[in-house]
Amino acid sequence: MKNREEIIEATKSGKTSTQTYYKINETAARRANDANSRYDYNPGSATAEYSNYIDKAIAIAERQKKRVDPMYHQKIDSLLDIYARKLAENMNKGYEIAGRVPSILIAGGSNFPTRKKENQNAAADRNMEEYREIQSLLDKIRSTGMGGISADDPQAIEKLQIKLAGLEKSQETMKAVNAYYRKHKTLDGCPHLLPEQIEKLKADMSSQWHLEDKPFASWALSNNNANIRRIKARIENLTRKEKFAFVGWEFDGGKVEINREENRLQVFFEGKPDPDTRAELKSGGFRWAPSAGAWQRQLTDNAFLAADTINAIAPLTGIKPTELQRKARRRKLEEMK
Structure with missing residues (x-):
């Protein structure tokens, strides 16, 4: 990634954790401050706030590593890095949104762009929803290695x-x-x-x-x-x-992809789907994941059976999703002969 910095060695209480800190857009942070505050921006304060979040996440990860078998340490490190990367992206997006339209206290009431401000507030709400999902990654770190073995676990x-x-x-x-x-x-x-x-x-x-x-x-x-x-x-x-050869497909207005790493079937729309489509997706077990920008559910045969019933994501080829999977598996079996 372009905003990835060099690895920083963070030493806490005599213990050393290696974690990548991702770059915070100080220019966007300053612009957001100037658009919403009468106080001067303190250079580096946005980066310091981000670093504080990551330091706390590192401490949580280190505590969890002490509680569980070493086989779970790699997963904890992976979750920690995802948290660090997504949080930086979310904070940078938040600063960009906040800087789009100045506060009425800064701009004044004359000819205030009300419509633009409404759009800005809607974008900020979506960004906050994503922030909450990112924070839930800390709960995943805390629970890693403490329960049963999930099918989502790569190990x-x-x-x-x-x-x-x-x-x-x-x-x-x-x-x-x-x-x-x-x-x-x-x-x-x-x-x-x-x-x-x-x-x-x-x-x-x-x-x-x-x-x-x-x-x-x-x-x-x-x-x-x-x-x-x-x-x-x-x-x-x-x-x-x-061994299954899962395959995605394109539909009118988007595409469906296979995410092996996350063990998810993901649906990406070019625009926001209408209420009826969203209702169909929910009834089919798909849930909106802001961090992925996709509607998704666990990658199973049942996911494709559900996709068969959702007209809005029907493949352009006219072939049902389940039949696409059967054809892909047959091809793989032929290749293995």
């Missing part, structure tokens, strides 16, 4: 495979421990458990709720096995999805 398959390996190891351990107990009628000396684990299992077996004469109850093995099957199915589904 989803790798993480699921790690989780599967852990479940399979647990299953084998439970079976081996039960077999040892069945043979020896004691857990003492069991090679599959640590001493503290043996003592914990003994305590569990002596409790009233432990009804079966074995360390690990049948339901525990059954539930774990069900989780193994579920994780295997998710891995298979995501692996198959990665």
Whole structure:
């Protein structure tokens, strides 16, 4: 990007985080100040405000890295950089909008361009809506690595495979421990458990709720096995999805694109769609994303089924979106032969 600066080393409390700070348009910030304030602009104040935002975001990211497995650190860094870039773009756009029409206190009431001011206010409202969405990225940073594994995660398959390996190891351990107990009628000396684990299992077996004469109850093995099957199915589904040859299309007044990185099917209009079209999009599960400038939903087969029903985004070719995907997959299969 043209407004990307050199990487700055930000040292906080003895810890060093490397994060790119993006350039703030000081000229636009000064113009916005002069159009809305009687006070002189303090040079560099807009950049300082932006840097303060980013410093706080870095602190949030560093705290989250300490809480989660290192496998999530790259995602946290990626979210942090997206936040830094989009915030700079949003602030610069805000200054540009604010400088379009001077305040009535500055310009005076005579021949004040009311219509231009209304357009300016509408643009400022849209920019503020985007600002709120950008701030929500901080919540994504705070939650990274704390919940389940999302299909949106580019490392989803790798993480699921790690989780599967852990479940399979647990299953084998439970079976081996039960077999040892069945043979020896004691857990003492069991090679599959640590001493503290043996003592914990003994305590569990002596409790009233432990009804079966074995360390690990049948339901525990059954539930774990069900989780193994579920994780295997998710891995298979995501692996198959990665091989899909999704394709976008053009429609009258815009285009549909595949965003693999964000795992989204995105609809871009040349202008603002009419209320009926917006209602169709919403009923089809599409939501407006100001940061992307697109209507979008998660990239799944259901997204294309929904697109089939939205007349406003029908492909110019006359072929339904789902059929376009089938043709693309057939072509890819032919290429793989």
